[in-house]
Amino acid sequence: MNISVVGLGYVGAVCSACFANEGHNVIGMDIDAVKVDLINSGKAPIVEKDLEDYISRNVKAGRLKATTDLKEAIDNSDITIISVGTPSEANGNINLQYIKEAAKAIGEKLKEKDTFHIVSMRSTVLPGTGKNVVIPIIEEISGKKAGVDFGYVSNPEFLRESTAIWDFYNPPKTVVGTMDENSYKIFRELYSFLNAPYFEVEIEVAEMIKYADNSWHATKVTFANEIGMICKKLGIDSHKVMNVFCADTKLNISSYYMKPGFAFGGSCLPKDVRALTYKAKSVDANTPLLNSLMSSNEYQIKRIYNEFIKPLRSKKIAVLGISFKPNTDDLRESPILELTELLIGKGYKIKIYDPNVLKAKEEGANKALLENELWHINEKLSNNLDKVIQENDIILIGNGSKEFADVIQTNKDKTIIDLMRVIDKKSENNYIGIGW
């Protein structure tokens, strides 16, 4: 394929050299003539393992060259990869100056082209930037329509400096978001040399994945450092702790607990986070990340009321599932129980259905708890699911019990607030998902 790369910094130089190395004709473009001259003379514009070798071999083979002339780059390619910088503004916001300038210049050149051209965003840009900023600029200036006359692809970069070439060939994943089948097809072919997970998603999903990734990586580093700080104060070898921690690929280094949903609760997580952060404070280990967990979790409960329940007209709510997760009667620190208490306090008329807690009402450890401390919950429990639903206007799905999926399917006349994504019905008007 014929590929142009706009912006020859860390990402652009590596992409250019590697795509050329895969046999494509690559023309790199940068406004910085020094970088352009370096590449044309077979030298790397940045320090990166093996890059100079890749550049010199491919320049010599005639598959790679660089220019400051965008027209030359666009005219001689069918795909243009944008890899200009997206630094921070003083207030933290993303600075799109280079992206906008590149988009305007590309729009000008596309005006003069009559073949289908793909513009691929490799730079990291916030969700919505493709559809709300870059595409409108290119469309307005070129007079062409995205998805019809030209393709727009969001294809975030996952390389790490210092291992960039190895990462190019061994990415954790490839993510491609676009709006037309032709662009998906061309990118499938472009990346056919890779043996890595490949995801085709919407443009905004592709854009957001990169931010979820980097925020998660930052969270991991900060988490490990805070555990290290506490360990140091307590005379414990943090590397021994984290080695064992990381060996747990069921609960720790896994997809478990990683689905957006409702607050955490139960008999362990809240009490143990509280105990560890108290201990950290007592030994002067400053742990802002760990300290933020309980307040962020409490906010999750309040926001369900403020964002989703308060704006509704009705005050009649059926709560399905009151224990902190399905298949248990454990009510200790159940966040849905806290939310229900908040609603009762605000005058909502509540009915609760939870077969496991109902069982505990007859016998078991929670009998006394329900009768003596949670009598305000006890009196609202019912074993008649149909009646609980019929008598109310809003259905609050409180835990992930499978039987609640049927309730969502069959009750189209009720407003359903799903805290767990028991089922994917976000396209339906009566369904409210709290994080999707």
Ligand SMILES: NC(=O)c1ccc[n+]([C@@H]2O[C@H](COP(=O)([O-])OP(=O)(O)OC[C@H]3O[C@@H](n4cnc5c(N)ncnc54)[C@H](O)[C@@H]3O)[C@@H](O)[C@H]2O)c1
């Ligand atoms: N560096 C990384 O490890 C890395 C990894 C993944 C993603 N990213 C993302 O990739 C993007 C690029 O990062 P980078 O580190 O390569 O940036 P960089 O600053 O090293 O390079 C950007 C290049 O773009 C050029 N440029 C600016 N405006 C231009 C224009 N109008 N036309 C042509 N060239 C122009 C600059 O001269 C510069 O050479 C950023 O969005 C970054 O967040 C970077």
